[in-house]
Amino acid sequence: MSRSAHPAGPRYADVLPEGHYAAPPADLNTLDPRVWSRTVRRNADGVVTVGGLDVGALAEEFGTPAYFLDEDDFRARCRAWKDAFGPGADVFYAGKAFLSRAVVRWLAEEGLNLDVCSGGELATALSAGMPAERIALHGNNKSTEEITRAVEAGVGRIVLDSFQEIVRVAHIAERLGKRQRVQIRVTVGVEAHTHEFIATAHEDQKFGIALAGGQAAEAVRRALKLDGLELTGIHSHIGSQIFDMAGFEVSARRVVQLLTEVRDEHGIELPEIDLGGGLGIAYTSDDDPREPHEIAAALGDIVTRECAAAGLAVPRLSVEPGRAIVGPTAFTLYEVGTVKELTGLRTYVSVDGGMSDNIRTALYDAEYSVALVSRSSDAEPMLSRVVGKHCESGDIVVRDAFLPADVAPGDLLAVPATGAYCRSMASNYNHALRPPVVAVADGVARVIVRRETEEDLLRLDVG
Ligand SMILES: Cc1ncc(COP(=O)(O)O)c(C=O)c1O
Ligand SMILES: N[C@@H](CCCC[NH3+])C(=O)O
Numbered sequence: 001m002s003r004s005a006h007p008a009g010p011r012y013a014d015v016l017p018e019g020h021y022a023a024p025p026a027d028l029n030t031l032d033p034r035v036w037s038r039t040v041r042r043n044a045d046g047v048v049t050v051g052g053l054d055v056g057a058l059a060e061e062f063g064t065p066a067y068f069l070d071e072d073d074f075r076a077r078c079r080a081w082k083d084a085f086g087p088g089a090d091v092f093y094a095g096k097a098f099l100s101r102a103v104v105r106w107l108a109e110e111g112l113n114l115d116v117c118s119g120g121e122l123a124t125a126l127s128a129g130m131p132a133e134r135i136a137l138h139g140n141n142k143s144t145e146e147i148t149r150a151v152e153a154g155v156g157r158i159v160l161d162s163f164q165e166i167v168r169v170a171h172i173a174e175r176l177g178k179r180q181r182v183q184i185r186v187t188v189g190v191e192a193h194t195h196e197f198i199a200t201a202h203e204d205q206k207f208g209i210a211l212a213g214g215q216a217a218e219a220v221r222r223a224l225k226l227d228g229l230e231l232t233g234i235h236s237h238i239g240s241q242i243f244d245m246a247g248f249e250v251s252a253r254r255v256v257q258l259l260t261e262v263r264d265e266h267g268i269e270l271p272e273i274d275l276g277g278g279l280g281i282a283y284t285s286d287d288d289p290r291e292p293h294e295i296a297a298a299l300g301d302i303v304t305r306e307c308a309a310a311g312l313a314v315p316r317l318s319v320e321p322g323r324a325i326v327g328p329t330a331f332t333l334y335e336v337g338t339v340k341e342l343t344g345l346r347t348y349v350s351v352d353g354g355m356s357d358n359i360r361t362a363l364y365d366a367e368y369s370v371a372l373v374s375r376s377s378d379a380e381p382m383l384s385r386v387v388g389k390h391c392e393s394g395d396i397v398v399r400d401a402f403l404p405a406d407v408a409p410g411d412l413l414a415v416p417a418t419g420a421y422c423r424s425m426a427s428n429y430n431h432a433l434r435p436p437v438v439a440v441a442d443g444v445a446r447v448i449v450r451r452e453t454e455e456d457l458l459r460l461d462v463g
Pocket of ligand 1: 025
């Protein structure tokens, strides 16, 4: 691997946008345990390891770019969520964050349930043996086919998202001679403090049925009249990458308020509430996420308190974390191809992937960390922008980061916290071949999603 020195370039530029790192970390070789998965270390030779395996050897065997998923960390996070919420609640892992058959098996073994939001996710879950009654189907526009398949399979829950869907699911269930357990997803009118595209509980957006104006109460009225439906509860998901628990508290309070109205109008106490997912993770050392036990305590307290005030029995609670389970468990490994210093600006470090394996920086202005992992370096910190190889100037992986000034072609860089919404949102832009996902545990690495090949691309091209 080349270690040729590179001119240092600007250091603490005046070019840093407000709110971004003010200064480089004291030691660029240090790996902050908040952003790296639990078994990641830098060994005595300066090389980073995961699950005891050296990234140089992993790159050799599996190529780059590739996602490396720390299985022990994934399982530990599943257990932490499950233990925090206890036997009186259910944890549904949100499969949209990342789903594969191995992941489904781990979830099933760790006692988690699974939230899917498409026919493809449902097929993956069922094919890997997740019991149907532990699956919830989501989506704001589920097709008749998807609903039929879910009802036939016997999924434990369908989350209804519109007035049309209430009738659609009821008809399908009746036709199949079944009574489908459903929840109604409501929008509680909370402005979650997150990027506009990933906030989902303010009223002006496509998900759910508004509490405001009595729409959600009307949805309950209609659902209760239909023989094909067993309405078990109310669902709310306020958005994603949220740190502040205040939004969840307001959401819980408003959902319990609806349960109270339902009791007063219909004389029934709906037995479940689901407060969705959306808990934030650390992408950089500036992020300070809550632990599952703190989240469980906060949500449990508020639901118990509100129910007591309303004289309701406490319903069974469920939550749907995706990012908070899988996000911190993986990093993406890249090889540096070119290093371009723009005098007085910054240094562009190009890697062999980009927006096709991580669209989040371009889409949400997401911030990530990055480290030189194939060796340690005592070179000075250099203000860098890690970019991909796509034909877009917005093809940025890490907008502002400090890397050692001697970073050079052939070096390996790793971007941590890419377990969620990176492989699952990956694309074939520029006919990129989507990278593999390699699970690492106890000194063994195995491919759980293989790298795409040119044959895969050409197989679809039937013209
Ligand atoms: C209904 C629902 N549940 C759960 C999630 C999972 O969110 P996160 O991965 O942020 O925990 C999402 C995505 O935002 C969602 O839309
Ligand atoms: N995909 C988004 C979050 C949306 C999750 C689905 N409702 C992200 O990467 O942050």
